[in-house]
Amino acid sequence: MSADPPSVAVGPNRAMITLSVMLATTMQAIDTTIANVALPHMQGAMAATQDQISWVLTSYIVSAAIMTPPTGFLAARFGRKRLFIGAVTGFVVASMLAGAAVNLGQLVFFRLMQGAFGASLVPLSQAVLLDIYPRHQHGRAIAIWGVGVMIGPVLGPTLGGWLTETLSWRWVFYINLPVGLMAITGLSLFVKRTYRQKKLPFDWAGFTLLSLSIGALQMMLDRGQSQDWFSAPEIVIEAVLAVLCLYLFVVHIMTTQRPFLNPAMFRDRNLSMGLSFMFLVGIIFLSTMAILPPFLQTLKGWPVILTGLVLAPRGLGMMLGMMVMGRLAERFDPRLLIAGGMMMIVISLYSMSQFTLEVSQKDIIWTGFAQGLGLGSVFVPMGVITFATLDEKYRTEATALFSLVRNIGSSIGVSISFALLARNIQINHAELAAHITPFNPLVTALGITGPEGVGRLAIINAQINQQAALIGYLNDFRFMMGISLLAAPFILLLRSPHKKGG
Numbered sequence: 001m002s003a004d005p006p007s008v009a010v011g012p013n014r015a016m017i018t019l020s021v022m023l024a025t026t027m028q029a030i031d032t033t034i035a036n037v038a039l040p041h042m043q044g045a046m047a048a049t050q051d052q053i054s055w056v057l058t059s060y061i062v063s064a065a066i067m068t069p070p071t072g073f074l075a076a077r078f079g080r081k082r083l084f085i086g087a088v089t090g091f092v093v094a095s096m097l098a099g100a101a102v103n104l105g106q107l108v109f110f111r112l113m114q115g116a117f118g119a120s121l122v123p124l125s126q127a128v129l130l131d132i133y134p135r136h137q138h139g140r141a142i143a144i145w146g147v148g149v150m151i152g153p154v155l156g157p158t159l160g161g162w163l164t165e166t167l168s169w170r171w172v173f174y175i176n177l178p179v180g181l182m183a184i185t186g187l188s189l190f191v192k193r194t195y196r197q198k199k200l201p202f203d204w205a206g207f208t209l210l211s212l213s214i215g216a217l218q219m220m221l222d223r224g225q226s227q228d229w230f231s232a233p234e235i236v237i238e239a240v241l242a243v244l245c246l247y248l249f250v251v252h253i254m255t256t257q258r259p260f261l262n263p264a265m266f267r268d269r270n271l272s273m274g275l276s277f278m279f280l281v282g283i284i285f286l287s288t289m290a291i292l293p294p295f296l297q298t299l300k301g302w303p304v305i306l307t308g309l310v311l312a313p314r315g316l317g318m319m320l321g322m323m324v325m326g327r328l329a330e331r332f333d334p335r336l337l338i339a340g341g342m343m344m345i346v347i348s349l350y351s352m353s354q355f356t357l358e359v360s361q362k363d364i365i366w367t368g369f370a371q372g373l374g375l376g377s378v379f380v381p382m383g384v385i386t387f388a389t390l391d392e393k394y395r396t397e398a399t400a401l402f403s404l405v406r407n408i409g410s411s412i413g414v415s416i417s418f419a420l421l422a423r424n425i426q427i428n429h430a431e432l433a434a435h436i437t438p439f440n441p442l443v444t445a446l447g448i449t450g451p452e453g454v455g456r457l458a459i460i461n462a463q464i465n466q467q468a469a470l471i472g473y474l475n476d477f478r479f480m481m482g483i484s485l486l487a488a489p490f491i492l493l494l495r496s497p498h499k500k501g502g
Contacts, residue, residue: 013190014132018144020186021125024088026148027179028118031095032060033156035111038169045169046104055108061411062218063115066211068404069261071120072397073202075127080396081191084124085184090117092180099173122149123400128191130387130395136330142383143326146376147319155315158308206252206260213245217408221415229419261401265394273493274386275405280487281378282409284345284480287417288352288371289314295473296364299357299466310361314368321376333496334381334388341377342488344370349481353474357466385494413483420479421472428468433461 035042035056043053074083094117098110126145133141163171220238227235253259266272292311296302302310325337348371355363383402390398 016186016190017132018129020183020190021084021128022144022148023179023183023186024084024121025125025145026151027088027176027183028091028121029149029151030156030159031114031118031176032064034160034163034172034175035060038160038164038172041164041169042107046107048104052104055104056111058219058222059108059112060115061222062215063112064119065115065214065218065404065407065411067116067119068123068400068407069210069214070207071123071400072394073260074120075124075396077202079193080124080128081187081193083120084128084191085187087117087120087124088180088183088187091121092176092184095173095176095180099170120400122403123396126383126399126402127396130399131392135388138384138388139329139334139380140326142329142380143322146322146379146383151315151319201258203253203256203258203260206249206256209245209249209252210260213242213249214404214408216242216245218411221411224415225418225422261397262394265390265398268390268394269493270386270389270495271394271398273490274382275401277487277490277494278382278386278402279405279409280483280490281375281382282406283413283416283483284349285375285406285413286410287413287476287480288349288368290414291417291421291473291476292364292368299469299473300359306361310364311368313365314372317369317372317374318376319372321373322380323376325377325380329381329384334385335491335494335496337381338378338385338491338494339488341374341381342484342491344374344377346481346484348374349477349484353477353481355470355474355477357470385496389495413480417476417479421476424472424475425468428471429464432464432468 039053039056042048042056046053071083078086091114094110094113098107098114101107101110125148126142129141129145130138159175160172163169163175216238220235220242223238224235229235230239249260253261253263289311293307296307296310321341325341328337348367351363351367351370386402387395387398
């Protein structure tokens with residue numbers, strides 16, 4: 001499948017194109033998390049249960065995941081500029097309708113439309129930036145793109161909380177209108193039209209199989225914890241459907257003449273290794289941010305505001321890492337920069353695995369900053385080297401896959417982290433409580449058999465719960481450190497772009 005030829009933009013046009021595409025990308029990235037903090041307000045307004053209101057998040061995630069892979073075909077069929085403007089327009093309209101929804105059904109449907117229209121914004125912006133910047137400035141382009149994409153999960157909850165408390169939960173959707181209008185204006189004025197392959201056929205069989213696989217996987221990950229994972233028939237069916245449809249999809253694209261995704265692009269070693277590496281890094285990306293807030297608020301008893309403040313340096317470190325690596329990636333071997341970033345991630349996760357209940361704010365801040373700096377140092381050079389040797393005709397398809405595997409990795413990482421946490425807390429509690437018996441002289445010395453024994457047992461049980469939870473969190477940090485070490489060997493399989501004269 002052919003993609004659009006690269007656009008050439010110089011001077012002020014390049015700056016305006018960059019600004020326009022990043023407005024669209026940041027808008028979409030923020031919307032992935034901005035509604036999270038407003039869910040309780042939506043639940044009250046819609047008279048919904050906890051499970052029902054969770055579909056406001058699930059519908060967006062599932063539809064965005066399903067509609068990301070067709071980006072390459074849609075860009076070739078309708079033209080990249082038309083698709084970009086149409087996607088931003090549809091996203092803004094769906095946002096306004098979601099803000100005006102009067103019942104839960106409408107809200108979920110419009111969130112689903114938001115995800116469908118917004119799915120192509122991130123890969124399209126990455127493809128456009130790679131086209132308008134010369135190859136030796138791709139590090140700078142990826143850094144700009146990365147800041148826009150990665151800042152969303154950091155700013156989303158803060159912005160959503162402020163809008164909800166100051167105005168209304170509906171404004172977490174209405175805020176997209178001015179940003180979207182500016183993006184549409186910039187795209188219309190400065191982005192050049194690209195040719196269209198009007199007779200390009202669509203591989204409906206491949207799209208259906210991949211959509212079913214992604215949708216079933218996302219549903220399994222989203223509902224697994226609440227349904228007790230594979231003890232529920234629903235989760236088993238979703239897991240089987242995800243694996244079976246993925247297998248049939250791979251067989252289909254390898255045997256059909258016009259596949260939905262061209263398997264020829266996977267012959268590029270950098271692309272294949274880069275996608276594998278990014279999947280593993282995606283597991284780490286959101287997992288830490290997902291489990292640190294309950295660790296600090298539940299075990300440490302810190303207020304929400306303090307928790308947000310001590311976690312903010314992670315985002316600052318990520319932005320700093322991206323901006324610095326945007327320059328260094330043009331001068332040094334990206335593989336060395338990636339290795340340095342992974343080393344920082346491993347060191348920070350190891351330090352986090354040594355936390356105690358007395359961990360200070362300083363420790364939380366420096367480990368978060370180091371981890372963010374490491375992630376920022378990985379994302380930029382990995383984005384450069386993954387596409388460095390790839391034929392430009394596959395660029396839009398490849399950037400869509402790059403975003404997809406990172407998002408799927410993040411979904412899997414968050415689900416595994418919470419599943420391991422819940423399981424380990426139960427196991428740790430049982431093992432620790434097994435020592436609280438009348439035959440233990442240390443326990444007997446506490447006087448649990450006397451009149452005050454019930455109260456003392458309750459205090460001991462609370463301490464056991466606290467220690468069991470602490471060990472569970474530390475095990476999660478060790479798991480993430482193991483994933484980081486597992487991803488490291490992929491660096492050795494990447495080919496340096498500088499050897500090809502890039």
